[in-house]
Each structure stands twice: as C-alpha cells, then as structure tokens.
Amino acid sequence: MPMDIRKAQGLHVVIGSAMIISYCVYMDPFLIFSNHVNNAAGVVHMVVKNTNTTHTILWWNLPEWLVRFPKKCGNCYVTTHKSVFDKSSAVVFSLANSNIGTHPPVEKINRNLNQIWIAFSLETNVANSWNREYRNKHWSYVFNWTWNYRPSADIYMQPGRVSERLKPLSKNYSLIFQRKKRFAAWAVSHCNAHSLRDKFVKNMRLYLKNKSIDIFGKCGPLKASKSEMPDLLNNDYKFYLAFENAFCDDYVTEKVFANYNNDIINVVRGKANYTKIFPEGSFINTNDYRNIYDLIRHMIEVSENETLYSSYLIQKDRVQVWYNREEEYRLSICDICRKLNDPYLAKKYIADTEKELGQCMKPSDI
Template identity: 35%
Template structure:
C-alpha cells in the first residue's frame, strides 16, 4: 500500500538522523573526557556515554515502531470504513457484486453511493439506487408498484433482473404499471415477493420461538383493560371491504376506530406510543388486510403480535403457517360478524381463557425491520418489512449465478393470475 511504503521511507530517514546525532554526541563526550580527565576516567566516561546512547537509540526505535504500527492500524481501519461506506469509485479492498435498485420502493432509502447490505454487511455485495451504476451492476431490481417505464433500460451481459414486490396485486394498480407491457413481460430472471412461491421470499415478518419465558402479571393486564376492540386505519376504501365488515361487527360489540377512518385520533408519527396505549386499554385489535390474496400477511399482523392484546385477523392467507393456534382469532373461521362478536365477548369476560391466549402468544417474538421517513428531524412515516435476509440471499445467488439461472417468459402470468380472491360474504 502506498501509505505504508512512505512510512517505511520516513522510518529509514529518521534512523539515519538518529545515528548522525548519536555519533556527534559520542565524539563530543569523548573530546570532553580527554581534555578534562585522566585516561581511565575518559575510558569509563566513554563506556557510560555509549551505554546511554545505545539505550536511547533502542527506545527511539521502539517508539518509532509503535507509531508505525499505530499508523498501520489506523490505515486498515480507514480502509474498512471506506469499504463499508463505498464511495462511487472502485472499492479499496474488494470487487463486489452490485445490486442496483433501479426502481425502488417508497420505504427503501436513496443510496447514491454503494452501501453494505443491511442484514449481512460483511458479504461481498453492495446496493445502490444510483442508476449510473447500471453497466457495472450484477443485479438490477425493479419494484413492481413503482415501475412506470414504457421500455426497459439497456441490459448488459450476465445481468440478473429481479422483480421486487411488496404489495398485493389489487385492481387499483393491476394493468397500470410497466410489467403488464409487452416490452417488460420476458425480461425478469428472479422474483422477490412476500409470496412463498417467489424465487426469494421476503415476508413482512416472521415469528420466532423465544429462548426464555416472559414474566408478566397477566391478571393485572386483563383487569386494566376497559375497552374491547381497537383498530387504527387510514385506508377506508379497500377491495377486502373491511370497513363494511367492521360496520357490521359494531352492531354486536364495541369497536373503537382510530385514524382517518374513525372518530378516535392518535398521531401516526407517534406510532409506538399510540400502540402502547391501545395495548394497555383494549383486549383485541383488528388486523384486517386490504385484499384477499395468497400469502398476503402484512405488518399489521407481525408488528402488533407482541403487544398485550389478541389480534383478530381477516385476509386470504393461511395464518396457521405463521402462528400457533389460539394465539390469535381468525374472522374467517366464523360464518358471520355476529358469530365472531359472540365469541369475542365470551373470551373478553373470561380472564382464564383470555390470559391463556396471551401466555401462548408470548412464547414467540415477532421479527421485522423498521424503515422511517423524517421531515425536519421529525418522524412522519414508518414502514415495516423483513427483506434484509432476502437481499442477503440474492447476494449469495449472484456469486453462484449459474446454479440459479432462470427466466420468466411472461411475468404477469406468475404475478397476478389467480393470486387474489373475491371478497367473501360476511
């Protein structure tokens, strides 16, 4: 490394200066001794002077070596930091596989420089949203919801093109984005999606068994709760017609609706505090999806699973693949909203059965990632996903790309054919 070479030259120069100084000092000492002393005195004076000089020289060498080693350590640390920061120039220590987010999601940050992967910063891959890296990128990723180009960009040799999706293919945007154009149908090699059958699944979250039990006063938690059901929602018109279902449910049981679709308010920017309040006050919380689609279980389930209430789900996924029975309530297990209300009221009035749900639920912890957006250092928006592991898997595949070669002849045939379901009758 150039810096280390300069350091070695400087060390040799300083060594020569030290020897020059020492020789001058010895000559001066001996001259003084010969003029002022008898020969034995001069001899012992010379020996003493030389001994001192040798000791000082050894000490100076040790100090110089120590400084040199310190410089080496600082240099290596800077190189590692530079590599992690990854300036747009070539990396100092490596030649990474670059993953370009050509059309990114709303929650993914802007990355003008090369950035390490969130879930595995040590791997030899980097991410960026800077399209000037297109030619050098090993993978180019396009978020389906935000892809609005009539024709694909230029494609370079051996690139892997990935369709990234985190939303249900609802009719509100189906057919209105690039992937439904003929020019885009056969360009993709891999998919990253919340669906289990995607090439690289990226669910909104997962539940993991805890290594230890949680110590809570479940009886006190139950007795503090004065409300029955809470729901925070801002999208009032959805294909799942969840507002209609809640309107019917409210005929039989208390449901307090927070946000843009209800009469109760709690600032979205203050999300954690809001849900701590809801968790303390209410016994149940609605986790209703905006569409009935295969494997579509969003952050509404994973984000609130760990709080001190019981989730009531409603969606098109098989929730038994995600959570243990009797840790949540699935509205789809009941023939009507009225039957669901009857069950909720029975459970709400039985401390033993209600707290049994909480105890079983607390055997698991939800795992997800939080992405935030700030304005003037104030959080105005939060999003929760679990895609760090998926990006690590993409990196692993890029280093063994021949093993995973694939191409979709018609991406729309995979993306939206038979994936979503008609809204069930209440």
C-alpha cells in the same frame, strides 16, 4: 481394482475435501430466524466475503422509503446510478413505483447475458393496479427473479419474523385482563379497501350492544400517534383488528407483527395461512367462523372470561416477534448477494410477473 484408478479416485477425494474446506473458510455465515414457529433454530444463509469480484446491484426505480437503507453486503454494492447499468450484476425494478417504463430499457438481444433482472414488490397486484407498466406484454420473459412477500419468491422479504422463546414469559394475566375496559381497536388509514374490511367492521358493530370498536386514523374519528398506540392497546383494549386491505395469496402485512408483542389479542382477516406463522390459539381468524354473528359471539365470550382471554395471551407469549423492515431489507440484499456469488446460479425467465404475486379475490362472507 487397477492401481491407476484407485490413485485417481484418491486424488478426487483429496481435491474435493480441499474444495469443501476452502468453501467453508471462504463463506461468511449469518443466522436468520425462520418465519415458522416450529423452526425457531433458524436456517443458515451463507454470504460470500469480499473477494476480487465486485457485484453491483442497480435499483432502476428505487422506492423513496428505501433510500436510507443498507447499500452493501459482502462483495455486493447497491446503487441508483444508471450509468453502471451495463456492468451491473443485477438490476431491480420496483413494480409498485412509476418510471419502470412500458418497455424494458434495452432489447433482449442487446442485454448483458450475465445480468439478473429482479421484479420487486411488497404490495399486491390490487395495490399496484394504478401502475399498468409492468403488465405490458413487453415485460414478459424479461425478469429472472422475483423479490416479494411470498415464500415462493426467489428473494423472500418477510413482513416480520417469529421464533419460539427459550423460556415462556411469566405475567400476571389476571391483572392484564382486569385493567382492560374497552373492547376492540382498529387503526386504519386506507379507507374502502379491496378487502371490504370497512363493510365487515360496520357489520360487526351491528351485533355489539354495550361494546364498541374504536377506529383510529384517517378512516375513523379517533386520533393517536404511533408512539401512543402501544400503550392504548396494552392498557385499554382487549382486541385489535389486524385486517388486510386485500385478500391475496400469502399476503400478510406488518399489522399483526407490529402489535403481536403487546398484551392484546389480534383478530386477523386475510387470505394467508396464519397458523403457519403464529401459534394456533394465539389469535382469532375471522375466516374460522360461519358468519359475523358467530365471530362477535366468540369475541364477547373471550372478552368476558378471564381464563379464556388469558389462554390466548399465554399462547402468544410462547413466541417473540420481530418487526424491522430495514433489517428484512438488509437480509434480502444479502440473499441476492449470496445468489450472485453462486457458481451454479440457475437462470430463468418469468412469463407473467403479475401471476407471481399471487391471486387476489373479493371476500365471500359479506
């Protein structure tokens, strides 16, 4: 090989090594836990430290519940001031909120070509059905990224996180079983949901003789505060009905996560693949039964068999669940920041934002 070629190759190796070292020093890693139980070690996301470049993330129509959440990550700052629209690196539009407009704020020809537009929604198309604005044809091929509850999203905001415990919990499961005298609880305030869960619970009750499903919230006669519910579930009830308000692709809300660490068996109902999130044998899925009668028969069997009931709790206690919406939001902002700082950022235009949120269906087992 000629000497000048070998020298050139050697120079490339030195430069490449220097770039890698600089990159590692330049980046600030933080660890986030995987949503998969078998990946408890987590994945490392890299966020660029403060540099001479500042990225502004503009919320076009910020949901009210996000007002108090973090406004900074690395060299990225979050604002709601539309006066910085032209200079913003990213603009976030909340699909579930009003004031998005039937038309984009500027024509595509007048748009900042270096700007990323993000479609945000933690609700399904069913929940967003009242807002027709983002379904307007003028929003086609406008958004560059999605930010939602689906793992396929560009910015994936999880409803909660699961990681395997280094040491499984040790409890007196016999005592837990013995102290629970009530069958099932359901806390619900969204009545007559698209998923027909009200009708499903009504049908469940038809097969219960000396057992009951106690309904708390606006859709039932019983009342309990958020602070009171954990004690009720831990001490009194054997099952909690964690039923989704809509059957949509990948849609899992905080219902399961919020109660998972309690000494109770969650009965889930939705279109998501729950075994990809929680350990198999740690919950009961209504979709695994031919009909409601078979479901109730199994629940009664579990409720009356200490060994069987305890097996669910033991499986559940293999993992720990975190549910913190503010932290999930912070991680999402940092994910946006990481992508904005990526020199090889790929840009795309989304044809149908509604389609990106996944398909919804009426259940067929009622």
